[in-house]
Amino acid sequence: MTSVAVINGPNLNLLGTRKPEVYGSTTLADVEQMCRDDAEALGLKATFLQSNHEGQIVDWIHEIGASVKSGDSIGAVYNPGAHTHYSYAIRDAIKGASLPVIELHISNVHAREEWRHHSVISPLARGIIVGFGVLGYSLAIKGIYELARSDGRIS
Ligand code: CA2
Numbered sequence: 057m058t059s060v061a062v063i064n065g066p067n068l069n070l071l072g073t074r075k076p077e078v079y080g081s082t083t084l085a086d087v088e089q090m091c092r093d094d095a096e097a098l099g100l101k102a103t104f105l106q107s108n109h110e111g112q113i114v115d116w117i118h119e120i121g122a123s124v125k126s127g128d129s130i131g132a133v134y135n136p137g138a139h140t141h142y143s144y145a146i147r148d149a150i151k152g153a154s155l156p157v158i159e160l161h162i163s164n165v166h167a168r169e170e171w172r173h174h175s176v177i178s179p180l181a182r183g184i185i186v187g188f189g190v191l192g193y194s195l196a197i198k199g200i201y202e203l204a205r206s207d208g209r210i211s
Contacts, residue, residue, distance in 0.1 A: 057101040059129045061120045062091045064106040065137030079162050082190045094197045114149040121153025130204035131156030133196040140175045150180045158196040160185040
């Protein structure tokens with residue numbers, strides 16, 4: 057079965073346990089189940105990943121990029137967390153691996169502090185979803201599926 061990766065960056069393991077006024081009360085385990093169900097409804101298998109470590113995420117991006125190249129994956133839905141705003145290592149990894157990525161943010165980063173308004177990832181993203189809460193993960197899975205179809209990478 058063709059896979060879609062869902063990657064979560066630093067601190068997103070805390071989802072649903074703190075700051076519910078910003079990020080809601082759904083846990084990352086709930087999001088994982090939702091993503092698995094959404095992917096399955098589209099005939100895809102979701103691979104769910106979270107790390108607080110930049111290098112680990114760089115390694116995963118390389119691996120998923122290779123899976124896209126071999127036709128085993130359609131790409132990644134990615135919430136880079138705070139890496140969004142400064143990680144050129146992750147940006148280079150996405151570029152180097154030619155990874156199709158949908159960047160997603162649970163909160164509306166543009167309605168928050170100034171430093172959250174800029175993303176170093178966005179120029180490399182195929183699409184961006186911001187401010188829909190955890191529903192954004194479902195929208196992003198549907199979005200990357202449709203892009204892969206219109207690219208002719210899946211039928
Ligand atoms: O809105 C988003 O999804 C963010 O990517 C979340 C990041 C933040 O740095 C970005 O600017 C926007 C932070 C994730 C931290 O997640 C927490 C969840 C619950 C409690 C504490 C942190």
